[in-house]
Amino acid sequence: MTRPPSPAIAIVIPVYNEEPVLPELLRRLTEVFDGHPDIRWTTVFVNDGSRDGTVALISALNTRDPRFKLVDFSRNFGHQAALTAGLAHVAEADGVVTMDADLQDPPELIPDLVAAWRGGADVVLAVRRSRQETGVRRLGFDFFHKVFQKLTDFPIEANTGTFCLLGKNAVGAFNQLSEKHRFFPGLRAWVGFKQAEVFYHRKERAAGTPAVTLHKLVRYALDGLFSFSHLPLRALTYAGLMIAGLGFAVGLFFIARRLLGIEVAQTGFTTLVTLVLFLGGIQLIGIGVLGEYLGRIYDEVKRRPPYIIKNRHGFE
Numbered sequence: 001m002t003r004p005p006s007p008a009i010a011i012v013i014p015v016y017n018e019e020p021v022l023p024e025l026l027r028r029l030t031e032v033f034d035g036h037p038d039i040r041w042t043t044v045f046v047n048d049g050s051r052d053g054t055v056a057l058i059s060a061l062n063t064r065d066p067r068f069k070l071v072d073f074s075r076n077f078g079h080q081a082a083l084t085a086g087l088a089h090v091a092e093a094d095g096v097v098t099m100d101a102d103l104q105d106p107p108e109l110i111p112d113l114v115a116a117w118r119g120g121a122d123v124v125l126a127v128r129r130s131r132q133e134t135g136v137r138r139l140g141f142d143f144f145h146k147v148f149q150k151l152t153d154f155p156i157e158a159n160t161g162t163f164c165l166l167g168k169n170a171v172g173a174f175n176q177l178s179e180k181h182r183f184f185p186g187l188r189a190w191v192g193f194k195q196a197e198v199f200y201h202r203k204e205r206a207a208g209t210p211a212v213t214l215h216k217l218v219r220y221a222l223d224g225l226f227s228f229s230h231l232p233l234r235a236l237t238y239a240g241l242m243i244a245g246l247g248f249a250v251g252l253f254f255i256a257r258r259l260l261g262i263e264v265a266q267t268g269f270t271t272l273v274t275l276v277l278f279l280g281g282i283q284l285i286g287i288g289v290l291g292e293y294l295g296r297i298y299d300e301v302k303r304r305p306p307y308i309i310k311n312r313h314g315f316e
């Protein structure tokens with residue numbers, strides 16, 4: 001596919017209490033923009049209910065430099081909702097870069113993403129060669145990627161996150177998706193198109209603390225799992241079949257023993273208690289798994305919008 005000689009590239013950045021990193025982010029973004037005057041740059045910040053000076057900073061910036069725009073939510077709706085809103089506000093762009101505000105995704109990589117897109121790819125993934133997370137978070141990431149890879153029909157590249165460039169057609173496809181529980185990397189794999197990869201080293205967060213808590217990460221991982229796989233349900237069916245089969249065999253065994261007149265002492269209390277607890281546990285897990293799907297279905301049928309916008313700065 002041929003690319004326009006002077007393309008419009010939009011950058012979508014969700015921000016939640018990012019005041020400490022914004023000056024540095026703006027400095028580095030502007031540097032990248034100035035280095036590539038052949039590209040028409042815009043940046044759409046989506047403020048996800050920040051309680052610090054984030055909004056004041058960006059709206060003041062917008063009056064000075066209209067390339068920086070702001071979509072301001074009425075409250076905190078989450079990272080995924082912010083990404084969704086950002087993508088809905090860049091329909092005219094030829095390509096859209098999505099990235100985090102905390103400089104873990106280096107702005108200096110954007111020209112490389114654009115170059116790969118100009119080379120013909122519709123979706124360019126920024127792939128981490130290294131990541132800084134350690135401890136529980138790190139273990140969690142690795143475990144999630146292993147499980148996710150195995151379970152779904154749309155495997156995501158293990159070392160990718162939200163940092164990527166989406167061509168106009170991929171953005172169009174994204175904006176048609178109406179689901180509420182969103183798992184961006186999975187949906188990106190799902191929409192398809194020609195993909196390319198660009199490698200980089202992921203840094204520590206430049207300032208502030210991670211706004212995505214471990215609890216939110218777990219929820220995000222579950223969203224990914226349940227919206228891209230029916231395997232948990234199927235696993236229950238299999239477990240049920242296996243246990244029923246086992247029960248049947250044990251039943252036959254006892255009947256045969258009785259018919260053959262083999263008498264045994266009445267014991268087996270421990271066995272009974274173990275079985276009751278085991279089966280009760282399996283059933284509760286089953287209800288929990290059903291509940292995960294049911295809750296998601298409920299959220300989808302309510303058809304609430306994924307976010308509410310309070311204000312826009314820099315849009316006509």
Ligand code: UDP
Pocket residue numbers: 013014015016017018048076077078079082099100101102104205209210211212
């Ligand atoms: N973020 C957001 N809403 C939230 C939490 C985070 O918009 O409720 C933004 C945040 O400002 C940052 C990006 O999402 O630009 C990723 O957040 P963070 O760096 O805290 O996550 P992590 O790097 O730990 O995944």
Ligand code: MG
Pocket residue numbers: 100102104205210
């Ligand atoms: Mg981060």
